[in-house]
Amino acid sequence: MTDWIKKTAAELADALAAGEVTSVELTQAHLDRIAAVDGDATAGIHAFLHVDAEGALAQAAASDERRAAGAPLHPLDGVPIAVKDVLTTQGLPTTCGSKILEGWVPPYDATVVRRIKAAGLPILGKTNMDEFAMGSSTEHSAYGPTRNPWDQTRIPGGSGGGSAAAVASYEAPLAIGTDTGGSIRQPGAVTGTVGMKPTYGAVSRYGLVALANSLDQAGPVTRTVLDAALLQELIGGHDPLDSTSVDQPLPSLVDAARQGATGDLTGVRIGVITELSGDGWQPGVMARFQESVDLLVKAGAEVVEVSCPTFVHALATYYLILPAECSSNLAKFDAMRYGLRVVPDAAKNGGLPSAEDVMKATRDAGFGDEVKRRIILGTYALSSGYYDAYYGQAQKVRTLISRDFAAAFEKVDVLVSPTAPTTAFELGEKLDDPLAMYLNDLATIPANLAGTPGISVPAGLADEDGLPVGFQVLAPALADDRCYRVGAALEALLAAEWGGPLLAQAPAVEEIR
Amino acid sequence: MPEISRDEVAHLADLARIDLDDAELDHLAPQLAVILESVASIASVEGLDEVPPTSHPIPVTNVFRDDVVVPGLTAEQALSGAPAREGQRFSVPRILGDEQ
Numbered sequence: 001m002t003d004w005i006k007k008t009a010a011e012l013a014d015a016l017a018a019g020e021v022t023s024v025e026l027t028q029a030h031l032d033r034i035a036a037v038d039g040d041a042t043a044g045i046h047a048f049l050h051v052d053a054e055g056a057l058a059q060a061a062a063s064d065e066r067r068a069a070g071a072p073l074h075p076l077d078g079v080p081i082a083v084k085d086v087l088t089t090q091g092l093p094t095t096c097g098s099k100i101l102e103g104w105v106p107p108y109d110a111t112v113v114r115r116i117k118a119a120g121l122p123i124l125g126k127t128n129m130d131e132f133a134m135g136s137s138t139e140h141s142a143y144g145p146t147r148n149p150w151d152q153t154r155i156p157g158g159s160g161g162g163s164a165a166a167v168a169s170y171e172a173p174l175a176i177g178t179d180t181g182g183s184i185r186q187p188g189a190v191t192g193t194v195g196m197k198p199t200y201g202a203v204s205r206y207g208l209v210a211l212a213n214s215l216d217q218a219g220p221v222t223r224t225v226l227d228a229a230l231l232q233e234l235i236g237g238h239d240p241l242d243s244t245s246v247d248q249p250l251p252s253l254v255d256a257a258r259q260g261a262t263g264d265l266t267g268v269r270i271g272v273i274t275e276l277s278g279d280g281w282q283p284g285v286m287a288r289f290q291e292s293v294d295l296l297v298k299a300g301a302e303v304v305e306v307s308c309p310t311f312v313h314a315l316a317t318y319y320l321i322l323p324a325e326c327s328s329n330l331a332k333f334d335a336m337r338y339g340l341r342v343v344p345d346a347a348k349n350g351g352l353p354s355a356e357d358v359m360k361a362t363r364d365a366g367f368g369d370e371v372k373r374r375i376i377l378g379t380y381a382l383s384s385g386y387y388d389a390y391y392g393q394a395q396k397v398r399t400l401i402s403r404d405f406a407a408a409f410e411k412v413d414v415l416v417s418p419t420a421p422t423t424a425f426e427l428g429e430k431l432d433d434p435l436a437m438y439l440n441d442l443a444t445i446p447a448n449l450a451g452t453p454g455i456s457v458p459a460g461l462a463d464e465d466g467l468p469v470g471f472q473v474l475a476p477a478l479a480d481d482r483c484y485r486v487g488a489a490l491e492a493l494l495a496a497e498w499g500g501p502l503l504a505q506a507p508a509v510e511e512i513r
Numbered sequence: 514m515p516e517i518s519r520d521e522v523a524h525l526a527d528l529a530r531i532d533l534d535d536a537e538l539d540h541l542a543p544q545l546a547v548i549l550e551s552v553a554s555i556a557s558v559e560g561l562d563e564v565p566p567t568s569h570p571i572p573v574t575n576v577f578r579d580d581v582v583v584p585g586l587t588a589e590q591a592l593s594g595a596p597a598r599e600g601q602r603f604s605v606p607r608i609l610g611d612e613q
Contacts, residue, residue, distance in 0.1 A: 338594030451570025
């Protein structure tokens, strides 16, 4: 019997087209896998907050009918997918990992979800995440953490740890993530999977519950670079419902991935970012990174070191701009129109509670610690008297970070770094040390500030702990194809060395059912 | 370097409409002080007088569409997640103070 769950999305699409399998069979195989390994908050991978077996099987049956009639909607029609719980899904719960949205069922689909449905991909369910996408470990989910399939005592990264773990544990061949400061790429790095943050505006944000509007970007979470390219081409493109959506076509991403997979990078200029190495970078991460760079040189690439001096201020810039935007965005959770409403017994002065009393009680009960920290920090950064010194200053440094990218891309085609400074840390290790948690996003944040695309591909296992290391490729805005080309080349060269994908080296995930 | 006191955190939480209790203030205030101390390094970046601020990574100018009516949510859909409703309206707690 074919082990369908281990196949890539591209292979599944071919098998469906060849009539070797039906979408119902594929969808059922993944639902069985979820039932076997996903568990709940207390045990198992816990990648999913909500599984929609009935809906997914109905979509799969419809896909099979279309295919039988010779009219599939898309090459990926019938290939199942998981969606991060920050994108609205009509008729399916959307919690953003927060108690404040527990039980909320959105009345509309995000554009990304609408495009997935229009292409016929059955949606298996909604994946776990740090509350409102704030975090690097998925431990800030109000519904309990996701566990890393490589070692269930470790974090799966965040905020999109659910999507990455689902793909890494073969619960889904494809998933959607969102990346505000690294929430697609860092989970990809620590779970040995592929995560791509497209150019800002290349994928619609309509229906993506905003954390920070100027930084958020949805993108693919997959096991291969080619699958990521296929998925970005499906979900990307201009959307009139998102005024920040880019209204110009990108070069073919699938072609770029296929070209890269030949392993030839002759003439490609690659810059290693000086500032993203040194103290605090795990030796095993740096070793795998350096070996990957050496492979790219053997493939014909020309590698130089490039300095981006303002990147040392990127973390401070990000943690002023992001809280400022998030404190404003999350003001909408006011207990009036949807979501949780907590009515205190009485107002502070003893009278009937007012709307404001209800808001305060609801937001205290509905938000977790990290969300409260960031809202308060943002409120501070935007206060009169501090605005210029913090938020205003951060906006200017943001300009310098974009200029660093622009200057670097005068000299090279892509920039590279390790995706995260360390491998997956222990669950609980940094939970009450927010600053240590933030440092995990050091290498991923600059691309969000500048709106440039970035991909993380597996680079091997660190010697110290045997856990996955990610290799990041950054490109200029709208040149997402370069991420796919270089990412696919590295993937092919490493697979040739390893005799297969990195995930083939992962320990089997324990079945808990 | 700015200090952030427990009282200031309480005031900011009030502005942000979050009813923090004493235990939460004790827990969050020192953490916020540490974060703030770190991000305050931004104030030391020099030579920014001539640098324009970036509010958005990709230059966006006014984005228009044709002024045509498109379907929106029905009242039923819009009210579907309401914590409380009355007919076709959201039902909310009193919004005025005792003296108003």
